[in-house]
Amino acid sequence: MRRSLEGLTRHIVELHHVDTGGEGRPLVVLHGLFGSADNWRSHVKQWRAQRRVIAVDLRNHGKSPHASGMRYATQAEDVEALLEALNIERCDLLGHSMGGKVAMTLARQSPARVARLIVADIAPIAYQHGHDAIFRAMRAVEARPPADRKAADRIMAEFIETPATRMFLATNLVRGEDERLVWRVGLDQIEEDYASIVAVPDGDGAYEGPALVLRGGRSDYVSDEALPAVEAVLPRAHVETLAEAGHWLHAEQPEAFQSAMSRFLAAE
Structure with a gap:
């Protein structure tokens, strides 16, 4: 039964999400800046055949409420409150771009909730204002x-x-x-609060669980120079490059993206 979010931290917003249902450990998907759960529709259709998938609209995106504050700790709290409301104690967590920083923050702050972490084309570093x-x-x-x-x-x-x-x-x-x-x-x-979006993820220390960092070969978001920062935050991360993809690697190279995800999630 779904629990109410009332009584939790005041600035938490109740996130809109798409839940396929199903058995086993769920895969939770977090989109990037100006994205939404809708962007992942074709991937969700494939994943749902094997597992439960929950695609989330982060605050100020998609059908979720608008609220001040884009800090990664704040957004991670939103997602954790959703997991709590859905009675999900442990999940596999995928985040693209901004959603990848939310995912890294959640994994650092509540590592017991994240069994396996996938970060798509973002590094735990500060970026220049590029929008x-x-x-x-x-x-x-x-x-x-x-x-x-x-x-x-x-x-x-x-x-x-x-x-x-x-x-x-x-x-x-x-x-x-x-x-x-x-x-x-x-x-x-x-x-x-755009400054919070281009900033480093929140949280202290490293996420010690298994992690996959997928980067686009035609993207500069996860450069070789950023790899030491990746290793510091995700010491068990495997970094894989999709050579023909840019920043929206899941849309540009969907089959390669699916294949990399499947290999990682199958390696229990």
Whole structure:
């Protein structure tokens, strides 16, 4: 039976999630910045044949509530509260990009909850502010709510050259009360605390459990220079490179991503 989140830490928000049900140890999936559980739909369809999968919308994303504070300790508390509410004492945990930092934080703060950790294309380091064009594009759409996705794409193209990035952001557009498209993400809250998103994960010490770090060969998020930081936080991590993938490696190389995940999760 699902327990209420009432009485837990005041700033915890009740996260929207998709739960496939099923037996065995669940796989919990955390998306990256401006992503959602919906981005993992095709992977979830494959994983659910073997196990229970829970794909989560982190705060200010997808269908989850908007709330101030994007610190990784805060987001990890949200996820742990969800696990508590679902009576999940132990899980395998996968996080991509920002979600990977949430996953590392949760694993460091509550290692008994995480049996195996998968971190997709992010390192436990601070990054430069790299989303200025995205914020400008999203604010422009907000200022001129478009009637359709083609109009939204034209607005975003004034700031973002890459069609794939615009298409990814457009997954966050929904119909508002006047039938025009609006952002469903908590843009104010994300931009207000963006410094926490580019910061290092929270937590002290290392996660000593088995870990897999998947990185894209065409991405610079997990450079060789970042590997000592990975080893310090995840001393048992195996680092695997998907040569033909960029930062969105699960979307760009889905079969290779699935294969790497399957090998790791099968190696009990």
